[in-house]
Amino acid sequence: MHSWSTRLCQVILPVSTAISPCITTGSDSTNIDLAQRIRSVHADYSSRAQALLDGVAALEIDWKVENSYKLAPMVASACFATGADERARQILFKHSRIKPMVRYFDPEFPLYSTMHCYMQWKDVPGKYTPELKEAIRHYVCAATEPSSAVTYNHHWMLATGLILARQEWGDAVQYKFRNRAEPGDETGKLWAKRELERILLWSHGEALSPTYCQFSFGPMLPLYEHAKDPELSQRCRKALDYILVRLASFHFNGHCAGTTGRTYWPVTSQSDDVPPAWLYFGGPGKPLGLAVVPMALASYRAPAAIARLAWDRKEVYLQKATRGASGRKVRLLSFFNRSYVLFSEYLVNNYAGPRDTWFHERLSWAVRWQTADPRQASTFFIKHPCPKTRNHRLGDTPYNQVLQWQGSLIGLCRIPGTRPHPIDPKRWCPWILGVFPATPHMIDESNDGQIWLHYGSVMIAVKLNAPFTLTEVDHGEKGKLREFKI
Secondary structure (H helix, E strand, C coil): CCCEEEEEEEEECCCHHHCCCCCCCCCHHHHHHHHHHHHCCCCCHHHHHHHHHHHHHCCCCCCCCHHHHCCHHHHHHHHHHCCCHHHHHHHHHHHHHHCCHHHCCCCHHHHHHHHHHHHHHCCCCCCCCHHHHHHHHHHHHCCCCECCCCCHHHHHHHHHHHHHHHHHHHHHCCCECCCCCCCCCCCCHHHHHHHHHHHHHCCCCCCCCCCCHHHHHCCHHHHHHHCCCHHHHHHHHHHHHHHHHHHHHCEECCEECCCECCCCCCCCCHHHCCHHHHHHHCCCCCCCCHHHHHHHHCCCCCCHHHHHHCCCCCCCEEEEECCHHHCCCCCEEEEECCCEEEEEECCCHHHHCCCCCCECCCECEEEEECCCCCCCCCEEEEECCCCCCCCCCCCECCCEEEEEECCEEEEEEEEECCCCCCCCHHHCCCCCEEEEECCCCEEEEHHHCEEEEECCCCEEEEEECCCCEEEEEECHHHCEEEEEEC
16 A cells, blocks of 8 residues: 655746736737747758758767767768768768677667668769778678667668668668568568558657657658658658648747657757757757758758748647547647747546556656747756656656646646555655756745746746755756756
């Protein structure tokens, strides 16, 4: 029999007319000017694509760290695009010799990046020498073990890499896609076609992930551009449009305004938006992201109507969306004001799984707002962490449930007083965590369980049913953050 710790949290975002006349959230004209100023940075797609390619081409690869060199062909591709052909060839030769592909922790990354670069540049005069082409062919065809791909983006990178490799070198490619539903699907083509159809019916599982969207959305671009199967290419085109509609719907002046099951530290990553969104829609953010290189080089462009959708934020409105196999049932809510957005996801047992289901990378709800300096953190959230590592800021659990109504949200945390079996005791957090950027405009009544925050473009009132203590953490260019545990 578990004992329970109950925590009640209420977050209220009042409109300016409902608060004291001496405090405002900023006029409409100020907010619109800020949005226009944000959009003016790399205002067109071509300049954003070039900025990204220039940035990636200048990256230094640490050949002692696998996570640094597993996507080295993306750097080479950017070098080819910016005229640094000799450096590109040096990178590709070294990458093909440093380690057999199947000896990587996740070989899908080197396979996908190698095949993207090869298909993009192999027929361009002066790029790939005969010796380099042979080195790449040998590198890919030398892999013989069955794939151990697990995650959604792994399957996409593997399928794209194998489809294009078999297209080039036929049965000499022995590496195989593991499709339990279709054992004969050695390249993953059947899986890809069915998944593309599923995306149009349901959704793309990692569309709002600031970390992984680029690795599951990106592989569709080389298939659209280079696959000789016209049906596969056309399905990719439809899926690309659909995913960008979803990204545009949750785009908020350079922020992602929706929950995700795959993020790490939301203040430092997700508030910078999903990388493909920056490329296709613009806004503040860093023009980097190795896996966005195929998007920057592809002929595909976001339809004008979708690009306009990403910036149509003149009216206050509540957006409702489904997720995954929830059918027509609303699971995601995003309340868009002109200068902030409050969003959440409704998790129920028949969707989230048993009570002890863990979401090691989930962000279930948050508030985000516009800032004049996009480098500063502008996210507030409270969660019950469920880390897969010792970083106790990661993840969220079904023990944390929320209910959103327009611009207000109430949450209930019922956390077992004793650790549920079989959760690793090093990863069990018998408390909830709250995080927000430091601000001089704060009324600290944490002794009474409440704080009042003013960030210029938004005011946030937080009330918990117990007192708590604030601590300060310095996050470099993101600024100082305040945290509390209760």
